């Protein structure tokens with residue numbers, strides 16, 4: 001399948017991807033998709049008649065967020081994506097001189113991408129066995145790194161939705177309370193241990209009713225798509241505050257997402273089996289067939305002076321608990337899901353040190369600093385650093401990616 005729009009071979013946005021996002025044009029929020037470096041304005045597509053057969057509500061692509069569009073259901077949103085895909089092929093509906101293409105097509109370099117959804121609730125899991133094991137070794141007991149519940153349920157906690165921002169938003173170094181080693185009193189000030197967490201998130205695409213469960217069999221009907229997720233963390237604040245109830249101010253100052261929601265349909269080709277789960281999970285957590293996805297992940301630190309270092313190369317396929325299990329577990333007690341809710345994977349660490357998903361693990365509690373090409377070193381993230389996460393799938397010559405998820409630390 002080839003488009004009449006040029007797409008670089010290494011672009012995340014091939015014609016096989018076509019994710020959904022929101023951009024700002026002339027002060028208006030408009031729903032869009034992207035091919036190569038070209039934004040496709042979905043409102044203008046609708047005006048051109050491309051979706052007439054779908055009888056979409058008028059103005060559905062001019063909301064400030066995608067929630068109403070997502071709420072039309074997968075049958076409709078998939079049809080929109082498929083019709084855009086066909087229209088973008090050579091000789092397709094949009095490959096026609098009768099349209100004012102300057103309205104429909106906009107360069108990515110001329111627009112601002114913004115948060116694509118209203119996130120009502122956000123939950124963060126802790127589903128990478130390698131990450132949980134590393135943290136257990138560093139902070140508890142190497143012989144019993146995983147806590148007794150970990151292999152039986154996808155551990156998670158409720159996060160804060162208000163501080164989730166789109167890629168490119170500067171991140172202010174948070175202040176907080178910490179207890180320095182050897183001190184008798186806590187101190188207050190900017191965190192000295194600002195970290196990233198390499199994660200992926202998925203967006204709920206369908207409401208569920210309070211008191212009902214989303215089973216693993218039907219869980220995918222409730223997942224609209226995925227994005228990259230950086231769960232910024234202040235380790236010194238975390239260490240002091242987290243007992244006994246878990247993460248709080250060390251986590252809720254900001255999380256960054258990539259602005260494109262890549263649909264499960266676009267990721268279908270990249271399904272893979274997950275790790276073998278032993279001991280056997282309870283019946284409500286059982287899944288059939290490949291439920292993981294082979295998504296390459298990377299993290300770079302880009303210093304203010306241009307010095308750049310890749311600090312992690314990981315893969316989403318390492319996740320021990322898959323998204324269907326996370327959703328089934330989250331709702332097994334009757335907790336309801338709403339369109340736009342965001343569920344994140346937890347830090348994704350692979351089996352080797354170069355695949356760890358946080359500075360805490362990469363530098364192993366500060367004992368193995370990262371050497372930057374300008375001669376400086378990092379144990380955590382410095383002011384002026386930009387953390388850039390990337391994610392992409394490749395198979396049979398087809399590439400589908402997420403675009404960068406980046407955030408610069410300002411003091």
Ligand code: CA
Nearest residue numbers: 197231346347
């Ligand atoms: Ca996290």
